[in-house]
Amino acid sequence: MADPIIRIEKLDKSFGTLKVLDGLSFEVKPGEKLALIGPSGSGKTTILRILMTLETITAGRIEVCGEPLYHIQRGGREVPADEAHLHHMRRHIGMVFQHFNLFPHKSVLENITLAPMLTKAEPRAKAEARAMELLDMVGLADKAKSMPSQLSGGQKQRAAIARALALQPRIMLFDEVTSALDPELVEEVLLVMKRLAAETDMTMLLVTHEMGFAHEFADRVLFFDKGCIVEEGPPDRIFTNPTQERTQTFLRKIIAAGHRV
Amino acid sequence: MAEWSGYLTLILQGALVTAQLTLMGSALALVAAFAAGLARLAPFAPLNWLATVYIEFFRGTSIFVQLFWVYFVLPFAGVSLSPLMAGVLALGLNVGAYGAEVVRGAILSVPKDQYEATIALNLTRFQRMRHVIIPQALPLMLPTFGNNAIELLKGTAVVSLISLSDMTFQAQVVRAQTGSTLIPFVTILILYFAFAMVITTGVKALERRMTRGLDGVR
Numbered sequence: 507m508a509d510p511i512i513r514i515e516k517l518d519k520s521f522g523t524l525k526v527l528d529g530l531s532f533e534v535k536p537g538e539k540l541a542l543i544g545p546s547g548s549g550k551t552t553i554l555r556i557l558m559t560l561e562t563i564t565a566g567r568i569e570v571c572g573e574p575l576y577h578i579q580r581g582g583r584e585v586p587a588d589e590a591h592l593h594h595m596r597r598h599i600g601m602v603f604q605h606f607n608l609f610p611h612k613s614v615l616e617n618i619t620l621a622p623m624l625t626k627a628e629p630r631a632k633a634e635a636r637a638m639e640l641l642d643m644v645g646l647a648d649k650a651k652s653m654p655s656q657l658s659g660g661q662k663q664r665a666a667i668a669r670a671l672a673l674q675p676r677i678m679l680f681d682e683v684t685s686a687l688d689p690e691l692v693e694e695v696l697l698v699m700k701r702l703a704a705e706t707d708m709t710m711l712l713v714t715h716e717m718g719f720a721h722e723f724a725d726r727v728l729f730f731d732k733g734c735i736v737e738e739g740p741p742d743r744i745f746t747n748p749t750q751e752r753t754q755t756f757l758r759k760i761i762a763a764g765h766r767v
Numbered sequence: 768m769a770e771w772s773g774y775l776t777l778i779l780q781g782a783l784v785t786a787q788l789t790l791m792g793s794a795l796a797l798v799a800a801f802a803a804g805l806a807r808l809a810p811f812a813p814l815n816w817l818a819t820v821y822i823e824f825f826r827g828t829s830i831f832v833q834l835f836w837v838y839f840v841l842p843f844a845g846v847s848l849s850p851l852m853a854g855v856l857a858l859g860l861n862v863g864a865y866g867a868e869v870v871r872g873a874i875l876s877v878p879k880d881q882y883e884a885t886i887a888l889n890l891t892r893f894q895r896m897r898h899v900i901i902p903q904a905l906p907l908m909l910p911t912f913g914n915n916a917i918e919l920l921k922g923t924a925v926v927s928l929i930s931l932s933d934m935t936f937q938a939q940v941v942r943a944q945t946g947s948t949l950i951p952f953v954t955i956l957i958l959y960f961a962f963a964m965v966i967t968t969g970v971k972a973l974e975r976r977m978t979r980g981l982d983g984v985r
Contacts, residue, residue, distance in 0.1 A: 560883050589892070596889040607884035611902050620898060621888035673888065 509572065511536040511677060511709050512557070517566035519552055519733075526552045528733040530566070536676075537707040541720035541741070544730030545756055550713045554679040557711070558601045559592045571598050571676065597625075600675035604682040606662040608654040608669070614641070615650040618669045625673065633672070640668040644698050660691030664698055671702075678702075680712045684719075692716070699723065717760055721745050729753045771950070774941045778951060781937030782958050787851065788923040788933065789962065792858035793916050799863025800912075804870025805896070818867065825864035830922055833857045838929040854926040862919045869911045873904035906977045913970035917963050934958060 510533035519527040526549045534540055542550040555561045557568070559575070568575040577584040578591045587595075608617050618637035622628040628636075641647045644664040654662055663683055670678060680699065684692040696719050703710060703723055714720050720727060720741065727744040729737045729752075737750040748754050799821075806818035825833065838853040848856065877900050885895040927936035938951040945951075 558883075558887050560886060593889060593891065596886070599887075601887040603880065603884065603887075605880055607880040607887075609881065609884070609899055609903075621890065624891075624894050624898065625889050670887070 508536050510534055510569075511538075511571055512711075513569040514553075515567045515569075517553075517556070517568065518564040519549070519556060519561065520564045526733050527556075527564075530734065532728065532735060532738075534677075534709060534711065536709055539703050539710045539723055539725045540712065541724035541727045542711060542713045542730060543715075543717065543720055543727060543756075544736075548730040549733040550728075550730045551681055554601065554681050554711060554713055557677070558599055558679055559596060570595060597673070598675055599677045599679065600670035600673055601679040601681065602663070602667050602670050602683050604685050606654075606659075606666040606686075608662055608666055610654050612654075613650070614646065614652050614654065614657070614665050617654065617665060618672045621669070622672050637668070637672060640671055641665075643701070644668045645694070658691060659687045660694045663687065663691075663695045667695075667698055667702070675708070677709045677711070680710065680714070682713055682715065684714070684716060715760070717745065717757070729756070731756070774945065774951070775954070777941060778934060778937045778954055778958070781932055781934035781955075782962075784851070784926075784932055785920070785923050785934040785958075786962065788854050788858060788926060788931075789916070789920045791851075791855040792862065792919050792923070795855060795859025796862040796866055796915065796919060797912075799860055800866025800870050803863065803867035804874070807867065807871050808874060810892075821860075822864045822867050825861050830857060830861045831925055831928070833861055834925055834929060850926070850929050850931040853929055854923070854931055858919055858922055858926075861922070862915050865918075866912065866915055869908050869915070870904070873907040874900055876907060877903045906974060909970055909974045909977065913966060916966045916970070920962055920966065921959065 512534040514533070515531050517527050517530040518525070526547075530549070530553070542553065544550050552561060556563055557570070557575070563576055567577065573595065574584065574587070575592075575595050576587050578587045579585075608614075609620070612620065615634065615637055618640060619628075619630065619633040622633045622636065623630060638647060638650065641650055644667055646661060646664055646668070649657060649661060649665070654665070657665065667683075683699070684695050687695065696716070699712075699719075700723065702708070710723075712720065712723060722741075724741050726738060727741045728735050729744060729748070729750070731752050737744065737748060737753045744753065745757065748757060803818040803821050806814040807822070809815065834853065834857040837848065837857045838850065841848065841853075874896075881899055881903065882895065885899050890898070923933055924935040926933050927939070932940075934955050938955045941951040942948050
């Protein structure tokens with residue numbers, strides 16, 4: 507079996523006195539598609555944010571691509587990582603946000619080419635050619651010159667996916683990427699993600715409330731509650747035959763709310 | 768009538784000095800505002816303190832006193848400035864202190880989302896500011912910068928204290944020589960107003976340019 511691409515060991519995260527993650531440990535294999543589900547406040551989004559270095563950790567250890575994410579060796583000891591190390595590690599990881607977070611002052615094309623040109627010193631022509639390929643893949647080739655404000659929510663999210671892909675990260679984090687969309691726009695974004703899952707060997711972590719999509723998309727599902735993993739397993743088992751009562755209750759509520767599983 | 772045209776020329780010469788002071792003072796104020804505003808946000812405590820001391824000192828003491836210090840006290844420290852340079856320095860640093868808080872406020876008001884996107888795209892601290900945060904903060908700063916520039920324009924009148932012949936100084940000269948208060952002061956009233964209009968119009972045009980394509984966002 508291949509070495510894990512992400513290894514999380516005894517991770518604690520507190521916001522003030524509120525403990526969001528409590529001694530969390532799990533591993534992700536290269537190329538694995540992982541769905542993180544659970545009630546809101548269960549800590550699943552926090553895990554993605556910690557992996558993207560948008561939060562700091564309270565205790566524990568994370569390894570990404572065989573290197574510690576939040577620690578560096580200095581004088582034979584492990585000390586908290588500095589900005590240079592985080593910059594070095596972020597190369598491996600990309601993220602798509604719930605609210606897209608496109609840069610409103612830049613065109614769709616510029617949104618995608620900005621990071622490759624700045625962080626990889628790619629020449630404009632090369633970055634633009636690659637951006638057009640990506641836009642084509644997400645079905646937005648005709649919107650390259652548009653400003654984000656001229657796009658629909660679904661188009662914005664597809665542009666944001668293209669932007670994250672432009673840096674060719676090995677790990678991609680999707681944080682409730684359809685939660686801010688009107689219902690009729692959800693499908694076009696999910697289609698893009700399905701294609702991506704089928705066509706690339708990227709490792710993907712998905713936080714979602716779309717249980718039907720998680721079922722189709724994921725190799726493995728982690729059910730979270732109160733900062734811990736309550737239950738994990740292949741989607742077929744988790745969604746049809748959960749063993750833990752908390753998982754059963756959660757799924758029953760989701761179905762009652764009209765979501766398909 | 769011929770003598771009035773001579774007096775008018777005098778006032779216009781003063782207007783030129785006022786315009787120079789305003790332009791150069793604003794340029795210095797802009798640089799000082801960005802330097803101090805960014806320094807207050809830098810992740811390095813000594814820079815924060817330095818910027819805070821600068822801002823609080825120049826906001827907390829009067830421009831009148833600052834000008835005297837720059838022109839009459841600095842020479843004792845071996846720094847002699849021409850009246851124009853002293854005026855530009857005092858006015859620029861004074862208005863720059865107010866501008867620094869504008870820069871800081873505008874940068875902090877760019878949504879956190881934007882900042883997080885730049886981290887996810889692995890931009891360096893400098894690249895984040897240069898390409899994403901400042902371009903979005905600028906349109907927020909502009910209206911207040913316009914205000915500050917007009918304040919600076921009106922503040923230029925204090926430089927007559929260090930023997931610079933600005934517009935107000937020349938009007939006083941004309942008043943003393945002709946005994947007429949109305950004509951010189953109506954003239955400079957109109958000129959100050961015209962200058963302020965130029966600033967207002969310029970800032971509005973810049974604002975339109977910078978917010979192009981941003982309409983309806985956030």
